[in-house]
Amino acid sequence: MANKKFFRFNLAWLYGGIFAVLVILYFTQNQSYSKEVNTTRFEEIALNGGMKEITIYKDHAEAQLTDSAKKVIFGEDVATHTPGIIKTNIPSSDSFAETMRHWKDEYNINIPVTYDKSTDFSTIFWSVGPFVLLIIFWFFIMRNMSNPGGGGGGGGVFNVGKSTARLYEKGNTRITFNDVAGLSEAKQEVEEIVQFLRNPSKYTELGGKIPKGALLVGPPGTGKTLLAKAVAGEADVPFFSLSGSDFVEMFVGVGASRVRDLFRQAKEKAPCIVFIDEIDAVGRARGKNPNMGGNDERENTLNQLLTEMDGFGSNSGVIILAATNRADILDKALLRAGRFDRQIYVELPDLNDRKEIFDVHLRKVKIDAGVDRDMLARQTPGFSGADIANVCNEAALIAARKNKNSVEKQDFMDAVDRIVGGLEKRSKITTDEEKRSIAIHEAGHASLSWHLQYANPLVKVTIVPRGKALGAAWYLPEERQITPREAMLDEMCATLGGRAAEELFIGRISTGAANDLERVTKQAYAMVVYFGMSERLPNLSYYDSTGQEYGFSKPYSETTAKIIDEEVSRIVNEQYERAKRILQEHAEGHAQLTEVLLDNEVIYTDDVEKIFGKRPWKSRSEEILRDNEALKRNNEEAETPSNFTSTTTIEVATNNTSDSKEEEDIKKKETT
Helix, strand or coil: CCCCCCCCCCHHHHHHHHHHHHHHHHHHCCCCEEEECCHHHHHHHHHCCCEEEEEECCCEEEEEECHHHHHHHHCCCCCCCCCEEEEEECCCHHHHHHHHHHHHHHHCCCCCEEECCCCCHHHHHHHHHHHHHHHHHHHHHHHHHHCCCCCCCCCCCCCCCCCCCEEECCCCCCCCHHHCCCCHHHHHHHHHHHHHHHCCHHHHCCCCCCCCEEEEECCCCCCHHHHHHHHHHHHCCCEEEEEHHHHCCCCCCHHHHHHHHHHHHHHHHCCEEEEEECHHHCCECCCCCCCCCCCHHHHHHHHHHHHHHCCCCCCCCEEEEEEECCHHHECHHHHCCCCCCEEEECCCCCHHHHHHHHHHHCCCCCECCCCCHHHHHHHCCCCCHHHHHHHHHHHHHHHHHCCCCCECHHHHHHHHHHHHHCCECCCCCCCHHHHHHHHHHHHHHHHHHHHCCCCCCEEEEECCCECCECCEEEECCCCCCCCCHHHHHHHHHHHCHHHHHHHHHCCCCCHHHHHHHHHHHHHHHHHHHCCCECCCCECCCCCCCCCCCCCCCCCCCHHHHHHHHHHHHHHHHHHHHHHHHHHHHCHHHHHHHHHHHHHHCEEEHHHHHHHHCCCCCCCHHHHHHHHHHHHHHHHHHHHCHHHHHHCHHHHHHHHCCCCCHHHHHHHHHHHC
């Protein structure tokens, strides 16, 4: 069924209509020569026979002149086809009629006379019209300023203190938890809010109270806003959505007024959800604004928000959801219990979550049968949900550019390369000497990553320039919850492999390792200052995780700073010498890798495996996926009654209520 298009008035139409009327009046009114004379002159012309017709109005009389009289009064060059008219004021129509009877009796002058009792519209229009137009213009301006959709910042000048939140009524939010892939822990947290909105008596009968607010904290692109919309869609309640910056206005007191109006509307729609995105724009800690004194209006807005969330008034049924990626700068009063009772961390998706996110975004993509979602999940460590959506879109665009019928595996690989490394720049001019230096550098990274246990496994190395880089290497990072010291050292050693290969096999170093040195230096500094992994400064951390204090001075002395510098230099030098030692042991394989790179401009895991043999250490990512798939199958079998006999261990763990939780976990792991 086609959508009905409703008529909408536009102020520009009014202006156009007025202009059209003026043009029509100008061209339709009788064009004539006109002149106003006194009564004596008017009578003289009449007695001389210079008038064709006289029209008498209420207070004046008009006479149409003959051609000869017209030339005498208006000049010899007047147009003959244009009438000439003279006007004169009269005391009244009766007195002028008496004068004309005198002309007839005395001078035998008989001129046709017409009495016109109507009003001269053009005269009235030009005299009164401007005032009418001014009144109409003022009316529409005031109406537009008072309209919430009009100008004036937050809904017009007269509604500047009104809330600008966008309201989604019941049923308008079609997003549910099925549209949110991953985020299993975060969805469990907000599920209780949904259950309360659906069935509040279940909690109130036991004396429980639903949390007044929940704060979604996480990096950009992880799905905080999408999760909030899913909560509203699942609960099927009104949903107010706005940004923290919507409260901030140049007028004093506007932010606090909008907060009051927002909660007034929310109470009328209760039960409902109010979602404030990027709340750090208004919830920054008071007294710690970098502008030093320019935050009075923001503080007033925050004070009003604090009062509305936990004041004397009741906000029963109104639940506040907020999102931010800067929870460290929020005011402590905003985070206390009774306001935002829960902080829900929406982190970057792990391996399994990324696989689920790919499943969601690949629904609308026509993919080839050879595309492996597990491989895509492993190839995108550290990617957020928004990044994965971008990968799927880029892959589809690349396949369409190549006139393919479906999106293939290579298209996804090219999309990941495009997002991570940038566009290929094959037109960039490089000499043979520079190209060989780049190949030796990248082969050094590949060789070391293959022979170090904790180094990230190699995926692809290319010497084709991408973005600002002359060469690039892709690895498959291991997703660890905790990182041992040996893993950090192995990663540093592999990173220094490019500079070490240049020194060993070229005999000189270049600026190509600038990015590698920056990463290694930061990592070594973190080991010493943050993680306490130094031999001379063990178990000490100078990192402030709260982020609440100003860093005007270093939290250690100059002597300690000197020790830190020495330790950082020692760690980097040790790993550099270690990298050179490993490369010398595998110099022949490194040379073969260099030649392959020079010939093909790109090498893959298979090429490195042919030269060095299989890597003795298994990929942890593959083990995680395999273990989780097995666990998922076992859980599905455990939920099916017909399969209970084939899973004896799970059946025993379920029926034996005397077992502790730890024993149940052990038995499930053994079954897996």
